[in-house]
Amino acid sequence: MAQRITRDEVVHVARLACLTLTEEEVDRFTQQLGAILLHAADIESLDVIGVEPTAHPLPLCNVMRADVVERSLNPDAVLAQAPEVRDGQFLVPPVLGDQP
Amino acid sequence: MSPPTEPKLPAGWDLVVGLEVHVELDTATKLFCGCINRFGAEPNTNVCPTCLGLPGSLPVINERAVELAMILGRALGCQVNRSVMARKNYFYPDMPKDFQTTQYDQPTNSDGQLVLPDGFVVGIERAHIEEDTGKSVHVGRSGRINQAVYSLIDYNRAGVPLVEIVSKPDIRTIDQARNFVDELRAILVVTGVSDARMEEGSLRIDANVSVRPEGLAELRTRCEIKNINSLRSLGRAIAYEANRQIDLYEDGSAPQQQTRHWDENTSRTTPGRSKEDADDYRYFQEPDLVPLVPSPATIAAIDETMPQLPVARRAALVAATGADSVAARILVERAQDALALEAVAAGAEPNKVLKRLVNDLAVDDWSNLDATALAELIKMESAGALSASQAKQVLADLVESGGTPQTYVKRRGFEVVDTSELKSLLEQLVGDNPSEWKRFCAGDQVERKKMQGFFTGQIMKATRGKADGKMVAELLNNAALVG
Numbered sequence: 330m331a332q333r334i335t336r337d338e339v340v341h342v343a344r345l346a347c348l349t350l351t352e353e354e355v356d357r358f359t360q361q362l363g364a365i366l367l368h369a370a371d372i373e374s375l376d377v378i379g380v381e382p383t384a385h386p387l388p389l390c391n392v393m394r395a396d397v398v399e400r401s402l403n404p405d406a407v408l409a410q411a412p413e414v415r416d417g418q419f420l421v422p423p424v425l426g427d428q429p
Numbered sequence: 430m431s432p433p434t435e436p437k438l439p440a441g442w443d444l445v446v447g448l449e450v451h452v453e454l455d456t457a458t459k460l461f462c463g464c465i466n467r468f469g470a471e472p473n474t475n476v477c478p479t480c481l482g483l484p485g486s487l488p489v490i491n492e493r494a495v496e497l498a499m500i501l502g503r504a505l506g507c508q509v510n511r512s513v514m515a516r517k518n519y520f521y522p523d524m525p526k527d528f529q530t531t532q533y534d535q536p537t538n539s540d541g542q543l544v545l546p547d548g549f550v551v552g553i554e555r556a557h558i559e560e561d562t563g564k565s566v567h568v569g570r571s572g573r574i575n576q577a578v579y580s581l582i583d584y585n586r587a588g589v590p591l592v593e594i595v596s597k598p599d600i601r602t603i604d605q606a607r608n609f610v611d612e613l614r615a616i617l618v619v620t621g622v623s624d625a626r627m628e629e630g631s632l633r634i635d636a637n638v639s640v641r642p643e644g645l646a647e648l649r650t651r652c653e654i655k656n657i658n659s660l661r662s663l664g665r666a667i668a669y670e671a672n673r674q675i676d677l678y679e680d681g682s683a684p685q686q687q688t689r690h691w692d693e694n695t696s697r698t699t700p701g702r703s704k705e706d707a708d709d710y711r712y713f714q715e716p717d718l719v720p721l722v723p724s725p726a727t728i729a730a731i732d733e734t735m736p737q738l739p740v741a742r743r744a745a746l747v748a749a750t751g752a753d754s755v756a757a758r759i760l761v762e763r764a765q766d767a768l769a770l771e772a773v774a775a776g777a778e779p780n781k782v783l784k785r786l787v788n789d790l791a792v793d794d795w796s797n798l799d800a801t802a803l804a805e806l807i808k809m810e811s812a813g814a815l816s817a818s819q820a821k822q823v824l825a826d827l828v829e830s831g832g833t834p835q836t837y838v839k840r841r842g843f844e845v846v847d848t849s850e851l852k853s854l855l856e857q858l859v860g861d862n863p864s865e866w867k868r869f870c871a872g873d874q875v876e877r878k879k880m881q882g883f884f885t886g887q888i889m890k891a892t893r894g895k896a897d898g899k900m901v902a903e904l905l906n907n908a909a910l911v912g
């Protein structure tokens with residue numbers, strides 16, 4: 330059976346998730362993720378041509394709410410949860426990069 | 430609106446641009462929660478467990494946001510599809526959930542087009558619904574992200590409904606890029622989808638720029654330019670980036686596919702993160718939201734209630750008033766075209782109506798001014814009963830307080846003094862000042878001029894400046910001939 334995921338792919342995904350892995354962990358996760366993907370690959374043995382992909386387990390659509398204002402939280406209570414606050418805003422460490 | 434010097438590309442190269450325009454929808458609340466959607470509130474006052482991504486909270490989509498997105502889609506001639514929301518995963522603190530809810534492979538709108546005022550057609554790839562992210566301010570040296578010491582986050586904007594309009598790479602000139610944004614903005618405003626204010630960030634542009642040797646059909650490596658915050662920067666950023674790429678090719682090198690930031694202060698683009706592959710966002714269907722399936726009846730109802738679009742409104746204004754394209758664009762953008770049409774229909778001179786509105790009605794609120802009053806005002810101006818500057822003042826009065834022009838003409842003392850009134854006034858002055866009159870009639874050039882000034886001054890004083898200067902001069906000279 331061909332390998333389902335390579336070591337390099339595991340390192341790449343770890344980087345995207347901002348995880349630092351040891352060499353030993355990369356080996357272990359490559360093996361574990363491979364086993365999970367192998368399990369998921371069972372679906373490939375089924376003929377699903379013409380079957381619409383499932384968007385949701387329940388047969389529902391168009392569940393919407395009216396555009397009506399509801400109460401927001403008290404900002405003091407919100408900011409009290411933050412490790413650091415300045416000028417009514419969350420203070421976070423500098424990040425490299427930008428929003429999508 | 431164009432800058433004085435148009436940025437130019439070197440000969441031998443073609444420009445290829447696609448635009449991605451993010452537009453905040455004009456709803457009362459956010460996309461997935463009942464927090465207020467409003468610009469300029471105190472930081473972190475419009476937040477709740479859902480838009481803060483707190484555990485256990487669940488999103489429910491705002492039906493008005495979906496409706497506005499479909500209205501925009503139909504205005505752009507798109508197909509409106511069954512759509513599914515997706516998670517775009519990434520790790521920046523502007524989205525506390527660590528993902529942005531958007532649409533990926535099944536967007537609400539696809540395959541439309543935008544026709545520029547000159548008839549050039551730009552394809553629309555898609556116009557999908559997504560939520561806005563929070564606003565981060567990077568504090569530190571120069572405020573630039575890669576030199577920040579820390580960042581401050583305001584989540585009021587997190588979860589505000591957006592539509593992202595993605596054009597095909599059909600744009601070939603900087604003017605077309607600007608016209609695309611201008612026309613899109615006009616459509617957004619007339620349809621009520623968004624106020625489209627670039628200065629408040631409710632319309633934001635990213636530009637995908639590449640170049641290729643003239644005449645080739647291939648698409649070369651593109652760079653995505655972010656942080657463009659005005660139409661002026663859009664043109665400058667595209668020109669800078671295109672020239673940068675051309676220089677690379679001419680040096681035997683090639684651009685890298687990447688995101689670059691426009692820096693307004695230095696007028697350059699600088700590299701951001703390398704363009705991550707779409708896979709790197711690990712999109713998957715949002716399990717907390719169900720598909721949106723618009724019925725044919727819903728789409729038909731949107732089409733039936735679609736307001737007249739800017740292109741049709743400009744054409745109607747041009748046909749009825751002979752407006753030039755600039756005036757038509759300005760008046761439709763300000764939604765003053767109906768006013769102009771009504772005033773002209775009421776018999777006012779089209780040229781004067783257009784001129785008055787374009788030059789003197791650049792105000793936010795002109796709801797006090799009705800077309801009948803405007804028509805009367807313009808008729809008075811055309812008949813010479815009001816000078817241009819007087820008409821302008823009366824127009825300002827009408828905008829301020831409404832009513833009819835006659836009220837303000839009287840209040841400001843703009844009634845014209847007619848010839849017979851002036852004649853009897855002059856007779857009286859001649860009788861009271863016989864020696865001055867003699868000097869006027871018989872004096873030399875200098876003397877005559879001096880006395881003309883004297884009599885004109887007296888008449889103006891008696892009429893409190895209301896007499897027409899030209900009419901007075903004529904009257905004086907005619908009277909002098911008679912003696």
Ligand SMILES: [Zn+2]
Nearest residue numbers: 462464477480
């Ligand atoms: Zn909220």
